[in-house]
Amino acid sequence: MTLFSDTSHLFVRSMKKLLRNPILLFFSLFQPVIFLLFFTQLFSKFSLLPGFPAGASYQDYAVAGIVLQNGFSSSFQSGTAIVDDLRSGFLSKMLATPVSRSAILLGRILSDAFRVIVQSTIIFGLAFILGTSAATGILGYLVALSIIAFFGLAWSGISLSIGLRTKSAETVFGIAGFLTFPLLFTSTALVSSGVLPKWMQTVSSYNPISYTTDAIRALVLGMNSNTGYTVGTILTAYGVIGFIGILTMGATLYLFRKVVS
């Protein structure tokens, strides 16, 4: 089937590009690693505040938010990569061949998802060395990686849309930088909802980042009466990500078809 083989060839191309430019793999990792090494130590007393689950260190608590922060910045690289192909003419060169149009987008998206999984594994691994292990074990890690990969996909739709619309890598980075911290700080990525000011609590309850972090956190800290997380926490996250994914991928497909035809 050409869709499958075309996608795999373009996936391999993206992988080669990634491996030959390791900076692309590590670029979005810098901030999360700094957070993991310093931020969690700096604010270690946070875990004593009301609303934080008893018995967990702040690092245990924050690692979910840090993984998410990486997924967030990493997904913005998808948009810049497609801008590169648009600008260099490589996209046109591909379009002048009978290659499946969907494969161009799929190869890109899948390689981005793969990148996020590798990066998240690095963060979980580093956290493990520093003393945080998931209460739900290997299976928990796998589910967490699937959540973050889906989140990355849904979120990369935003950067792909911006990239396809503006054809400017600078704009993608600019908007990404502008969005990152407000969205992170108005969520439960780094602190529990209980310690947020009232208005932030309201924002946080609408912020998709909160739902995604909560699901990963449920897997790291465990689902029990102490943490207050249940299987429902994880299912809700899939629902929220699915909803966002449909919107962002819909926009991406629409804009991509405009570029392609």
Add this chain to the structure above:
Amino acid sequence: MRYIQYDSVSKMVAIQVENLVMTYGDGTKAVKGISFGVDEGEFFGFLGPNGAGKSTTIKILTTLLRKTSGSVKVAGHDVEHDAQTIRKLIGVQMQDTVIDEDLTGRENLMLQGHLQSLHGEDLRTRVNELLKIVDLEGAANKRAAYYSGGMKKRLDLASTLVHQPRLLFLDEPTTGLDPQTRATVWSYLKQLNQEQGITIFITTQYLEEVDRLCRRLAILDHGEIVAKGSPAELKQEIGADAITLGFGNGTTGNGTAREKAKQILTGLSGVTNIVDADGGVVVYAKNGGFMVPDIVRAFDGANIRLSSIGVSTPTLDDVFLKHTGRRIRPEELDKSRGSGRMFSRRR
């Protein structure tokens, strides 16, 4: 390796364009109803100043852009209904060199083959063959980022040939290359055309090569075809020698001096046409050599100083000048490459 044959019905015609119109969303009329045909195996030149609509036309012919109206058939297939079939039959080289610099030369060619659904041993053999042809065997496993400009261009050309296209579209394939590489690329193209019978549709600023290699050409200006025919026919059409006059200091760019000179020239018998050129004018006259003393005498009387006089039989450059009011200057083009402005548009 998989070959796709032309429809037997359309064996002779590689490209058939009728009343092609392209109007962009913002109302820009890039192509205003052009018609032309290219025979199979032909080396066809598509010339015109920047902004004339050449690239737009190439994009439509190569299925990258949807036309507004008209009919376009490539290799016997309709560009809109049979785009996928056309894409298997054509090779396309864009104006800018387009290769993936993160991949090696070999990987670039393999990827291009994969995009054409070629696989396995056949593809590997074909890629090795091409690497040899474009003299990149030694650098095949080096990343293209480390290639010189000429090597990148050769790799780009090779990547358009992986699937053995019957029809090659080339948009300015030698612009920005050093003379040696340019000559090499032209000789590849000649070989492809003459030995393998590949139809070549080319836009270029290099008129000497067009004159030498193209069987026929069309000149596009402001979205319309202003001339078409064989180089010999087009030159013959001018029907006169070209006398190029450069004005001496003080009169260059001075409208009144130029106007005065043109007035005098119009009065001379034997002059068939006068066209403005940078720093002077080009006068067309039968038996140009005999006209020179008359011109000098007339100018002397009117106190117009000439800095240079040249007489030549008409070239494609003269044909181009006659039809578009502009000259093509590849040397300048090479220097200003990247600035995006290759011609000043005078009206």
